[in-house]
Amino acid sequence: MDWRTAFLVQARSDYEVAVRLLRTPDVPLCHSLHYLQMTLEKLAKGMRAQPGSLAEPPHTHAGATKLVQMLKHTSPISAEFHRVLGMGAFARRMYLDGLLPTIRAVEQMAPAIAKQGSGVNSEYPWIQSSVPAQIEAPCLYGYSEIPQPKIAKLLQLVEALLRSCKA
Amino acid sequence: MTRPEIESAARRLAQANGRAETSISKIYWFPDDTEIRLVEVDEESIKSEDEALHPFYFSPVEGVPYPSGIVLIHPDEEGVKPLPVEWRVDWKQARVLFDRKSGEVA
Numbered sequence: 442m443d444w445r446t447a448f449l450v451q452a453r454s455d456y457e458v459a460v461r462l463l464r465t466p467d468v469p470l471c472h473s474l475h476y477l478q479m480t481l482e483k484l485a486k487g488m489r490a491q492p493g494s495l496a497e498p499p500h501t502h503a504g505a506t507k508l509v510q511m512l513k514h515t516s517p518i519s520a521e522f523h524r525v526l527g528m529g530a531f532a533r534r535m536y537l538d539g540l541l542p543t544i545r546a547v548e549q550m551a552p553a554i555a556k557q558g559s560g561v562n563s564e565y566p567w568i569q570s571s572v573p574a575q576i577e578a579p580c581l582y583g584y585s586e587i588p589q590p591k592i593a594k595l596l597q598l599v600e601a602l603l604r605s606c607k608a
Numbered sequence: 609m610t611r612p613e614i615e616s617a618a619r620r621l622a623q624a625n626g627r628a629e630t631s632i633s634k635i636y637w638f639p640d641d642t643e644i645r646l647v648e649v650d651e652e653s654i655k656s657e658d659e660a661l662h663p664f665y666f667s668p669v670e671g672v673p674y675p676s677g678i679v680l681i682h683p684d685e686e687g688v689k690p691l692p693v694e695w696r697v698d699w700k701q702a703r704v705l706f707d708r709k710s711g712e713v714a
Contacts (some may be wrong), residue, residue, distance in 0.1 A: 445665070488664045491643075492675065496694065503657040508664055510653055511680045515628035517621065517671035518678065545654070554657075607667055 444497055446608040448487030453603050455480040460596065471579035474587065475563035478550045480599055481505035488606055502551035506544050509598070512605075513537045522605040526598075540598055543591045561586060609674060611641050617674050618644040619705050624671075626706035633683065635706035638697045644676035645695060647702070655682045660690045 442450075459476035462468050485504025490496070512519040513534065526533055549555060550562045560567030562579065569575040587595075615637070621644060622635040631652040638645040647661070656662070663677035681689060687699050 485664075488666075489662050491665045491677070491694075492667050499658075499660070499662050501657055501662065504662070506654055507656075507680055510650070511648075511664060511678060514625055514632075516625045517669050518625075518666050518676065520669065520671075 443490065443493050443495060443608075445487050445490035445492055445494070448483045448490060448498065449603070449606060449608050452480050452483035452487060455483060456599055456603060463592070463596075469580040470584055470587075471563040471582065473592075474547060474550060474584060475579075477595065477599070478547050478563060480603075481544065481548055482551060484508070484599075484602055484606060487608075492608065502554050503548050505548050506541060509537060509541060509544055509602075512602075521607075522601060525601040525605045536594070537598075540591065540594055543587060543595055544598070546586045547595070609642070611639060614640065614642075614644055614674055617672055618646060618676075621672050621676065622646060622648075622705035626708065630708075632706070633708050634686070634704060636702040637705045638691070638695060638701055639703065640695070642675070644672070644674050644678075645697075646676065646705075647679045647681060647691070649683055649686050650680050651683055653680045653682045655685060656689060661685070661692055663692050663695075 455476045459473050459480060462473040462476060482502055482505065485508050486498045488508055489504060490498040512522045515530065523533060528536060549558060552562045552564050555562035555567065559570055564579060566576055566578050569577055618637045622637065625648060626632050626635050629650070631650050632648055633651065634649040636647040638647070645663070661679045661681060663679045666676045666678070668674055677692070679692065691697055691699065
């Protein structure tokens with residue numbers, strides 16, 4: 442198995458866990474977001490590995506936002522992704538533009554990235570930048586950065602990415 | 609596959625992408641004998657997350673019969689950000705295949 446295949450397979454597995462957690466009552470949202478963040482990270486890493494190559498992809502936590510920005514373009518490269526999404530060009534553009542901030546927010550929940558910014562992440566407690574004395578625990582945090590209606594749309598998008606990004 | 613065949617496919621892909629997306633200002637091609645290597649300058653792109661550029665790689669698809677590696681960059685990164693290490697190239701080797709300002713196709 443090459444790195445690309447391994448990352449894409451693991452991304453699919455992370456995604457399935459995220460979906461199971463979201464469907465399980467009383468599981469704090471942080472756990473689902475954690476698996477969604479890992480899905481996006483591994484998907485982007487997989488697509489950054491050349492097919493058949495044994496060269497490990499770069500150790501970056503971000504990349505999914507840029508991948509979606511690229512696949513948003515009308516191009517032979519993105520045709521399969523667009524086919525799987527099954528929308529007209531205008532609707533697809535509105536849908537993807539509307540979701541890009543959510544993808545970015547989830548992507549930036551990787552603790553390594555979050556430490557440089559607001560601190561909001563899905564794994565470790567952090568200090569609120571706006572209220573320095575307030576320490577947040579992910580399992581109790583509301584994640585207003587990710588409105589609930591966006592999560593269903595995000596799942597649809599991730600499913601389309603996983604189906605169209607080929608090893 | 610030969611380099612002229614790859615160049616021809618790169619040109620078609622660059623023109624298709626550039627003409628379809630008004631946010632793309634320029635597309636560079638970096639010649640290679642095994643894959644299409646493009647850098648697309650897009651004003652809507654976020655900036656790269658670290659000190660180097662990292663392509664996304666795609667298998668051949670209908671209309672693009674060769675593997676491709678494509679980097680999307682913000683205009684501020686054009687000509688200055690280090691290119692992917694695995695490409696072993698520098699910006700001097702870039703050839704412009706699409707330039708919106710100068711009438712699109714090189």
